[in-house]
Amino acid sequence: MNAITRILDWPLQDSDENPLVLWDAIAIARAVKGTANADFTVTGIEFDSREVQPGDLFFALRGETTDGHRFVDMALARGAAAVVVDRPVDGPHVLVKDTTEALVRLGAAARARSRAPIIGVTGSVGKTGVKESIFTALDRASRGDAHRSVKSYNNHTGVPLSLARMPARARYGVFEMGMNHAGEIAALTRQVRPNVAVITTIAPAHIEMLGSEEAIADAKAEIFQGLERGGTAIIPADSPHFERLRKAALRCGAQVIAFGKSAHADVRLLDAVPSLGGGSLVTVDLGDRRLCYTVAAPGEHWVMNSLAVMAAVRAVNGDLGAAGVALAEMEGLAGRGARVEIDVPEANGGGRALLIDESYNANPASMRATLAQLGRTDATRRIAVLGAMKELGKHADGYHAALAAPIIDAGIDHVVLVGPEMAALACELGKAAPSPLGKLVTFAHCASVEEAVDNLSAFGLRRGDAILVKGSNSVGLASLVTVLTK
Incomplete structure (x- = not known):
């Protein structure tokens, strides 16, 4: 029997009997408590008119600064099958009282x-990468019938949008949930109603809004409140907040699975050694068996992420072999660890340099992890472009200044600091003594991304350099990445 015959003979699943169309007009109108003016079917859901594809259903949402009804004509011109509006318009539409509420209702429907096992993922660091890894593993094992939230659609509009996009045929669903205030994840998890809830790690992200790491842990633990009966909570065993998270999960009736290095971890790291290509060869004890697999993404943080992935896949009776293949193939995402070779100007001798794109987000824990990984990266020179870490409030100066030690420990040659919050780090680096080998870190503090680009140009990239770009998304370092890659 050849491979094609085996695929064609793959056993049918109950979900295979569900329709291929995502939604029809009758189902949409019933779900959102609206009125459809025409008969239609849709193959996708969108609330950004610029992203509309033929066959999509466009939701005209009202925002703080704009009204999606202004873009109804654009959406229809781009091929939208219909629109959801709170006033009659020309073209196929569903009329509702409130379009945002309608989106939530469609997500709930x-x-x-769905009869698919649902996995919810949150955490201060790594939630998007873990979400993507779990999805890739389950998608591979289910012949493409897994679904997940795309990009970072993890807030009060992104979560219901991602739910509404889930086909009835999906055999697994993976959803990311984010927050910067207490109570936000509680609302999101009650929409997602996960069978498995994963917390990647707890770190001082959004501490300005929440005040302490303990409060951050409590806010993340809200994800357990939406767990379906008999659900599973997957939490980091090595976290100083482990007991806090465990008790929160138990209060919600969850079965707790811990991952990490600690002796009490249910998914326990036994060994991790560097592998060819910069990743890690990982050995894990699952209690009743041991697994050995490769993680393509470099860094100890990705080793720990892989344990959470394995725990989640096993919790939904997924294929652990497929999970191992997914981790071996998955490299960094754009803005979240992607590694790209860039051209060095001929004036500097030509050749190639390595760009590590971490421009989407930053907090003290992820900064330390990526700086340490830069220090382990084989390079002629190591350069770090670091943007300010936002939402740290009164703790900002201390957390920024504390980055001086990991910068020095990583043996970084030149640092470009961007944003006013980086003044505290610039002060620390200015006071730093030379390393035991007499090496002194050079640095520049820039007010804008444009200044940072100029500084890098003046510093002069060379063949074999490794350049880390990391900062909070609002700093805008993605535009510096664009300059470097072009």
Whole structure:
């Protein structure tokens, strides 16, 4: 029997009997408590008119600064099959009282009709990468019938949008949930209603809004409140907040699975050694068996992320072999660890340099992890472009200044600091003594991304350099990445 015959003979699943169309007009109108003016079917859901594809259903949401109804004509011109509006318009539409509420209702209807195991993911660091890894593993094992939230659609509009996009045929669903205030994840998890809830790690992200790491842990633990009966909570065993998270999960009736290095971890790291290509060869004890697999993404933080992935896949009776293949193939995402070779100007001798793109987000824990990984990266020179870490409030100066030690420990040659919050780090680096080998870190403090680009140009990239770009998204370092890659 050849491979094609085996695929064609793959056993049918109950979900294979569900329709291929995502939604039809009758189902949408019933779900959102609206009125459809025409008969239509849709193959996708969108609330950004610039992203509309033929066959999509466009939700005209009202925002703080704009009204999606202004873009209804654009959405229809781009091929939208219909629009959801709060006033009659020309073209196929569903009329509702409130379009945002309608999106939440459609997401709830998608969740209600699904029989797929649902995994919810949150955490201060690594939630998008873990979400993508779990999805890739389950998608591979289910012949493309897994679904997940794309990009970072993890807030009060992104979560219901991602739910509404889930096909009735999906055999797994993976959803990311984010927050910067207490109570936000509680609302999101009750929409997602996960069977498995994963917390990647707890770190001082959004501490300005929440005040302490303990409060951050409590806010993340809200994800357990939406767990379906008999659900599973997956938490970091090595976290100083482990007991706090465990008790929160138990209060919600969850089965707790811990991952990490600690002796009490259910998914316990036994060994991790560098592998060819910069990743890690990982050995894990699952209690009743041991696994050995490769993680393509470099860094100890990705080793720990892989344990959470394995725990989640096993919790939904997924294929651990497929999970191992997914981790071996997955490299960094754009803005979250992607590694790209860039051209060095001929004036500097030509050749190639390595760009590590971490421009999407930053907090004290992720900064330390990526700086340490830069220090382990084989390079002629190591350069770090670091943007300010936002939402740290009164703790900002201390957390920024504390980055001086990991910068020095990593043996970084030149640092470009961007944003006013980086003044505290610039002060620390200015006071730093030379390393035991007499090496002194050079640095520049820039007010803008444009100044940072100029500084890098003046510093002069060379063949074999490794350049880390990391900062909070609002700093805008993605535009510096664009300059370097072009």
